[in-house]
Amino acid sequence: MSLDQHYQLETLAIHAGQVPDPTTLSRAVPVYRTTAYAFKSSQHGANLFALKESGNIYARLMNPTEDVLEQRLAALEGGKAAVAVASGTAAIYFTITNIAKQGDEIVSANNLYGGTFTQFDAILPQQGIKVNFTPLNDFTAVESAINERTRAIYIETVGNPALGVADIEGYAEIARKYHLPLVVDSTFTPPTLLRPIEHGANIVIHSLSKWIGGHGTAIGGAVIDGGNFDWSDPKFALYNEPDRGYHGLRFAHDLGDLNKIAFALRLRTVGLRNQGPTLAPDAAWIFLQGLETLPLRTARHSENGIAVAEFLQKHPKVSWVKYPGFDPLAVKYLPDGANGMVVFGVQGGAEKARKLVDSVKLFTIIANVGDAKSLIIHPASTTHSQLSEADQLASGLAPELVRLSIGLENKNDIINALDEALKLI
Ligand SMILES: *Cc1c(COP(=O)(O)O)cnc(C)c1O
Numbered sequence: 001m002s003l004d005q006h007y008q009l010e011t012l013a014i015h016a017g018q019v020p021d022p023t024t025l026s027r028a029v030p031v032y033r034t035t036a037y038a039f040k041s042s043q044h045g046a047n048l049f050a051l052k053e054s055g056n057i058y059a060r061l062m063n064p065t066e067d068v069l070e071q072r073l074a075a076l077e078g079g080k081a082a083v084a085v086a087s088g089t090a091a092i093y094f095t096i097t098n099i100a101k102q103g104d105e106i107v108s109a110n111n112l113y114g115g116t117f118t119q120f121d122a123i124l125p126q127q128g129i130k131v132n133f134t135p136l137n138d139f140t141a142v143e144s145a146i147n148e149r150t151r152a153i154y155i156e157t158v159g160n161p162a163l164g165v166a167d168i169e170g171y172a173e174i175a176r177k178y179h180l181p182l183v184v185d186s187t188f189t190p191p192t193l194l195r196p197i198e199h200g201a202n203i204v205i206h207s208l209s210k211w212i213g214g215h216g217t218a219i220g221g222a223v224i225d226g227g228n229f230d231w232s233d234p235k236f237a238l239y240n241e242p243d244r245g246y247h248g249l250r251f252a253h254d255l256g257d258l259n260k261i262a263f264a265l266r267l268r269t270v271g272l273r274n275q276g277p278t279l280a281p282d283a284a285w286i287f288l289q290g291l292e293t294l295p296l297r298t299a300r301h302s303e304n305g306i307a308v309a310e311f312l313q314k315h316p317k318v319s320w321v322k323y324p325g326f327d328p329l330a331v332k333y334l335p336d337g338a339n340g341m342v343v344f345g346v347q348g349g350a351e352k353a354r355k356l357v358d359s360v361k362l363f364t365i366i367a368n369v370g371d372a373k374s375l376i377i378h379p380a381s382t383t384h385s386q387l388s389e390a391d392q393l394a395s396g397l398a399p400e401l402v403r404l405s406i407g408l409e410n411k412n413d414i415i416n417a418l419d420e421a422l423k424l425i
Contacts, residue, residue: 009076009192010295017071031285032064050247051255051269061273065281069288073212073222076191076291077204080227081264083272084220084284088187088207089115090277091221093123095183095205098267100151101238102128107145107152109166111136111159111395114384116185120154121391135394136164142174151236152181157196157333158188160369161379161403162396163322163343165329172200181229181263187211187370188324192298193337202229203263208283210370211339214290214297218283225264232259238266245270297372297408302337304411308404309342311415317352317422319345319400340406341369350399352425354378357402360421362413369405374414377403 007015021030037056039045047053056062070082085091100106108120110133120131130149134141136159146153153175155166168184175182181202186194190211196204206212208220231239231252239252239262246269249255251262258265272278302325309323324330325338346353357365363376367383377383380399384392392399406414 012072012075013192013294014292016075017068029065029068029285029288031281032059033281034063035059051249051258051265059281060276060278061268063281063284065288066279066284069284069291070222072288072291073191073206074224076195077186077224078191078195078197078226079204079224081261082222082224083264083267084208084222084279084287085272086221086277086279087219088185088205088209088221089119091205091207091223092116092185093119094267094271094275094277095203095223096124096129096152096154097127098263098271099181099183099236099238100129103149104128104151105130105132105147105149106154107132107134107142107150108154109134109136109156109159110391111162111164112156113160113185113187114379114386116156117384117391117395118386133394136396137167137170139170139174142171146174146178146180148235150178150180152183154183154185156185156188157194158324158339158341159396160188160341161343161384161401163188163324163327163341164396165324165327165333167329168196168199168201168333175202176200179230179233188339188341189334190294190298190339192295193302193339194333197224197226197228199333202226208287208290209368211298211301212290212294212370213287214294214370214372215286216368216371216373218286220279220283220287223264223267225261225267227260229263231262243270245274298339299337300408301340301406304408304414305338305340305342305406307411308406308414308418311418312342312344315419315422317347317425319347321345340404342404342406343401344404345398345400346402346425348400348425350378350380353400353402354381355425356421359424360417362409362417363404369403371405372408374407374409374417375405379403 074082132145183203184196184201185205187207204224242248251266312321321344366375
């Protein structure tokens with residue numbers, strides 16, 4: 001990267017990973033709509049395939065628009081490399097299967113995004129990867145769940161939908177003790193608010209579809225490699241045995257200087273190349289556009305989020321409110337704002353909660369979060385309805401819980417809309 005690494009986040013969000021296009025001098029990042037890239041000679045092609053020279057081969061693996069996005073995300077998170085993929089869900093799946101194989105296990109917090117819970121609970125076990133769920137920040141439970149087959153610890157910075165804040169440094173300490181990578185889904189806390197690698201995480205995952213895109217216009221995901229984990233421990237078979245997925249390469253040994261980003265390189269050369277969860281360059285462009293204003297937007301989401309949370313706390317028809325900024329751990333992990341997610345319990349239970357969702361103006365009833373527009377949903381009957389009632393309660397999802405993703409509208413308009421709807425129930 002040509003850019004001075006010491007620039008602040010607001011500057012990196014606009015410039016990191018990009019110089020004006022050398023051929024056209026286009027100032028904005030061009031969208032490279034191509035399937036493949038010409039080799040200058042057969043020797044050039046051979047060098048690229050052997051990873052002796054870096055360069056573009058085929059757009060399932062790499063694309064210059066995505067390269068800017070990846071470099072920018074790595075810079076913002078303080079990581080060493082990043083890989084963009086087709087969705088946040090793919091980012092999670094290809095991260096886990098880039099670490100664990102049949103017979104291996106993962107220890108995960110249980111307060112997960114609904115789709116992630118189902119992937120861990122129903123899909124990974126079909127492929128011989130067992131996930132042991134433990135309650136958030138219960139470090140005794142985490143240590144008892146770790147055994148000789150464990151290959152990673154998995155958490156969300158702020159869980160969905162109960163909005164519990166993970167004590168990342170507590171998890172990082174255990175991860176170091178057992179020499180396991182700490183994998184953190186940081187979707188609810190973009191890097192302008194929280195950078196998990198600074199707290200000891202090794203791998204950071206984002207659904208770009210949320211605040212990073214920021215406008216509800218594209219699906220994508222990314223994985224950032226902290227470059228701070230030693231994969232040469234033989235228990236990580238995928239990094240120490242010759243990989244049939246890439247010319248027999250041993251990713252923890254045969255890459256020279258690049259061994260420290262073995263995780264990201266393997267994700268690209270084995271995951272993207274052989275399993276194909278590629279992001280479209282047009283979507284990458286949308287996420288780059290989003291990143292430019294991310295610092296401004298997360299500041300406003302946070303300002304509006306806390307205002308709504310404080311309003312609801314005082315409302316007689318509201319039985320409880322959870323906002324990550326009220327969590328005691330926010331002082332340490334979210335000093336610059338806690339973003340726009342607010343959940344609360346409506347007096348009178350699930351029926352009143354659904355009535356409120358149906359009554360409120362301005363908000364859209366929707367499964368998404370992280371849009372410029374304010375969004376509302378009743379998770380127990382929608383996003384998390386696949387979970388059993390016991391799993392719902394274990395992950396902090398009460399039947400009367402209403403989830404808000406507070407947008408960038410004027411905060412008084414948002415509060416008035418909620419106030420009017422609460423009057424109607
Ligand atoms: C949305 C979301 C995902 C999944 O991302 P997609 O881009 O929708 O596949 C994963 N984790 C969290 C926390 C999310 O909010």
